[in-house]
Amino acid sequence: MARKLPKGIRENKGTYEARAMVNGVKICLYGSDLDHLIEEFHQAKEKVKNSIDYRKTMITLNEWFEEWFTEVKAHKVKETSIHPMKNNFKRTFGFYIGSKKLKDIKPLDVQRALNTMEQEGISNSAMREALGRLRECMEFAVGNQMIASNPCLIVEVPWTYKKAKEEIALTQEEQNTLLNEVEDSWYKEMFYFMCLTGVRVGELGGLQWSDIDFSKKCITIRRSLSCSYCNGKKREMLVSPKTVNSTRQIPFLGEMEEVLKSQKEKQKRLKAELGERWRSGEEFSDLVFTTGMGSPCSRYIVDKEVKKVIKRIREKEAVLAVQEQRELKIIRDFHPHTLRHTFATRCFENKMEPKVVQSLLGHSSISITLNIYTHVLDNKMDEEIKKFGVAKTQNDPYSEIDVGKVRITAKSHY
Structure with missing residues (x-):
């Protein structure tokens, strides 16, 4: 045959x-x-x-992105960031225009993809991240003479005219209410620690007892807990912090020593009670903050506990409002990062210098810290301006009002 x-x-x-x-x-x-x-x-x-x-002539956007990411981007980012970055592109521009040939993609195609994403409810942060990466990818294509110009440079982004959701710190009263509510919770010390240090949630989850020096009364932030999903499988690992400035030392503030010793004793006691049921593996055996079964305190765990506390506070307030026949006080929603912002606000309220606060928080830029500082000053300004009616005198048509270091002279119209 x-x-x-x-x-x-x-x-x-x-x-x-x-x-x-x-x-x-x-x-x-x-x-x-x-x-x-x-x-x-x-x-x-x-x-x-x-x-x-x-x-x-033939390569598609998805093919070029994969090649660019593998050869150019992957070795510059953390291993734990590779899958989320690629997944972000896959569900945004990769989904909407990824099958188009690279040479055929025009600014209008990118614009239409953004418009569709907005209509379908994809978050501004996800779109912003995806567009930034697409711009990098396309710019590299221009440099390699694959295309004549970058089609991402003249698109109108949907988030330009949308005001970002403001991060509002808890007031002192709200903070006290939160801490009172967790008094009998396994996570009491965790909440106190967040309010006393302003650490990121990943840094909280990655903190080990070896990072705490009780003799020098100092905490060293040198790692972060990363939690991600790759091909449907959950991966938890300890990685280096977010930025170079994130590696830092935080002195014991307030009742920090008492909080940490309480956590250590409570954790030791529970480990002994659970024995082999204590879930921490070898990599996580030295973690300071864990669940009641020994698992790492991931972002999901902390966020869930915050929501539970808010729910309990609201339920108690509803009962008290009925019993005392008064108006219901609604505690607003907040998330774990709010406690980081709250710590910074308490620092500024206590006259701490911005550069010191930047160091404590591990901000990569002083401008990030100053954004919080400005918000605190704005609130202080509002308080001081309300005193205007009281500050003016009957005989002098000009009244001087001190607002921080600024001296304002305002003419009276009375």
């Missing part, structure tokens, strides 16, 4: 001929050894496909 010949190859008078047209490039080969010709034919087609002309 005659051997079936592959597509593009035919027999001609005892020899074999291979012909193909790949993106306008003609391939024509001859040979008497069929196996050798098949291999040569395959290599010739691959060579044409890998040529710059072929890639310019």
Whole structure:
């Protein structure tokens, strides 16, 4: 039985001929050894496909993004960030225009993709991150002469005219209410620690007892707990902090020593009670803050506990409002990062210098710290301006009001 010949190859008078047209490039080969010709034919087609002309014409956005990310971006980011970054692109521009050929993508295509994402409820932060990465990817394509210009540079972004949700710190009263509510909770010390240090949730989860020096009364932040999902499987690992400035030392403030000693004793007692049921593996055996079963305190755990506390406070307030026949006080929703902002606000309320607060929080830029400082000053300004009516005198049409270090002279119209 005659051997079936592959597509593009035919027999001609005892020899074999291979012909193909790949993106306008003609391939024509001859040979008497069929196996050798098949291999040569395959290599010739691959060579044409890998040529710059072929890639310019045929490569899709998804193919180019994968190549760019692997060769350029992946080695510059943390291993734990690779999957979330690629997944963000896959569900945004990869989904909407990823199958289009790179050369055919125009600014209008990018704009339409953004508009559709907005209509379908994709968050501004996800769109902003995806567009930033697409711009990088396309700029590299321009540099490699794959495309003539970057189609991302002239699009109108949907978040330009939307005011970002303001991060509002808890007032002292709200903070006290929160801490009173967790007095009998396993997570009491965790909440106190967050209010006394302003650490990020990942830094809280990654803190180990070896990071705490009771003799020097100092805490060293040197790692973070990363929790992500890759191919449906949960991955928890200890990684380096967010930025270079994130590695820092925080002195014991307030009742910190008492809080940490209480946590250590409580954790030791529960470990002994649970024995082999204590869930911390070897990597997480030294963690300061864990669940009641020994698992790491991930972002999900902390967020869930915050929501539970808010719910309990609201339920108690509802009962008291009925019993005392008064108006219901509604505690607002907040999330774990609010406690970081709250710590910074307490620092500024106590006249701490912005550079010191930046160091305690591990901010990469003083401008981030000053944004919180400005918000505190704005609140103080409002309080001081309300005193205007009281500050003016009957005989002098000009009244001087001190607002921090600024001296304002205001003319009276009375």
